[in-house]
Amino acid sequence: MNNVKTFSSKQDIHKQACEWISRFDRGLSEGEDQAFSDWVNLSSFHRQSLFSVAQTWDELSVLNELSSLFPLRDNHVRNTKISLNRKVMGIAASVIFVIVSSFAWLTHPEFMTGTVDPSIVALNAETSVGEQRVISLADGSVIHLNTDSLVSINFSDALRNVHLLRGEAHFEVAHDETRPFIVKAATNTVTAVGTAFNVQLTNAEQFELLVTDGKVLVKNKTDDLAKVSIDNRSQTLDGSGELMIAGQKALISQQAIQPVTLTQQQVQNDLAWQQGMLVFHGEPLADALQEISRYTLVNFKLADQQVRQQRVAGYFKAGDIQGLLFALENNFNIVYSKTDKQTIVLSTGK
Template sequence: MNNIRAFSNKQDIQQQACEWISRFDRGLSETEELAFAEWVNISKTHRQCLFEFAQTWDELSVLNELNTLFPLRDSHHRQTNTFSKRTNMNIAASLAFVLISCFAWLVNTQLMSSMDDPSLVVLEAETNVGEHRELSLADGSVIHLNTNSQVSIDFSDTHRDIHLIRGEAHFDVAHDEQRPFIVTAGDNTVTAVGTAFNVQITNPHELELLVTDGKVLVKNQQEINSIPTIAESLHPLDGNGELIVAGQKALINQQSIQQQTLSNEQVQSDLAWQQGMLVFHGEPLAEALQEISRYTSITFTLADEQVKQRRVAGYFKAGDIQGLLFALENNFNIVYSKRDNQTIVLSSGS
């Protein structure tokens, strides 16, 4: 029996509600009216999200049209509050935009001013749990840091060295044959000239590499300790080690480099974290929670073996714990209880 079930979280339902409201504003076709009737009857949550977003919509005609379909209680109270809610949202959005713009300008200014002298650049950057950060380097390369990650950047006029201290990062490397781009993670190195790849430290002696463009040379500890030849010094991608090309994934440790070729869909799933999403393809819940836990300080406890082996498939917003609990309860009949503020217990519903 196939127990893999895709789920829709509350974020998905809210987005769908917004799309329906925008269609109401311009008028529904006969086909859309039938589709809307089917969508709105899926669950009570669908109807609640629809009304919540309708209250903040600019056109009160939307509420009037919904009023012909569903009874709206306290409509006068909601309409009188529409303007103040909308005003507060606009002010908050404007303030957030100003703060983000100022922060981005400050970071870029500091990075560029420190890189004016190419003779020596040493920088460090890190992210907290649940945080993403993008770094634009002076050579045109871009580093995208995932949750709870840290890098040290050491640039000069002869080298570009990156040390991934913890976590995960995606590197989009600017082409420069005179200065190979070398990422060190634990006991391993990844060397590139101009390419794009993703590196995740899975434990102190092992990393997971995914090449998304071009090719890179991977060396484990044994190969790093070998003496480079003159040819290797002149052509960094021609030396000892394993060459990994776009679309390939490698698990690298001190003893071995294990490769596999991924489909385009698998590559996109592995990189979904850059859009703040996690993708599951039928993994047991216990395994999925290991990945989810990277993005939150919450600890999950699974109460029974049946819950541990329940398989899940679908998209999940990283760090959205309420969305996860909503999906588990509504799609998998898995209930939760809070042991304390940082611990959630999951068990099978009755």
């Protein structure tokens, strides 16, 4: 009997990881299920390589599709060996373990002992111009990313931290009093235990916050995050933070926060982007185009001040440039011309 085994080099393992990600993306065949199980269990380096490749290729869809199989707060996973069953359940367990838990092995030495908490997650998620994405997290929370957005997610056993680095996102936070859900944006943080809210970065120093359910606490992000608490008092940023409740909207910066209360219809209009729609209520065309431009690579130019100040209202499908031009021409007497494939000039019709 030949007991000699051939060991793969690091370069070979990395190449194999690339091949497995490619196969998983298109869907594993029945014959590949067990082969994937055998390969991913060969060594921790195999798992680390697969995680590295998945992160490089931005294969977060794997985690998004399978995260529902996570227990919300398992006490511990006592065996670092992946035990696969059959077909989908087996592959799901392996890929979740690789993508989520292997990051913990890389950053927390204590995880090499064989005790892994599946609620610990570290990953980035990004959308391109015109793209939207829904991310289901291991704790049951859901992030809805709008166009051209980027978030960095880092869950520990004490805190659930998310950093909105670009764009806009709506957060539906699973209730967990032991681990506050903290979103960093610009120079402040928004903290929730179980609630829903929308955050849109307007520039490097401020963001727009809309609370759609429950309540959140806004703090300067230089404060001690571990001491966050929520009560029924409205406080200032110099103290424990500013409390905002469902239906309130505010532009958040280092200055004082002045929230306004919206009607239910206004809240729905602000969240219309989740259904791929944009709603305007008489804004100047220049302002409306600034919002529309977030969803397209087309560059709009306004011929004069008159067309810039033309007020527009209505429902527009995000990214539907032809539909927008048709509506502007037929409803607002605004004509267009194209100087090239990516540039459209708008002017007042005669």
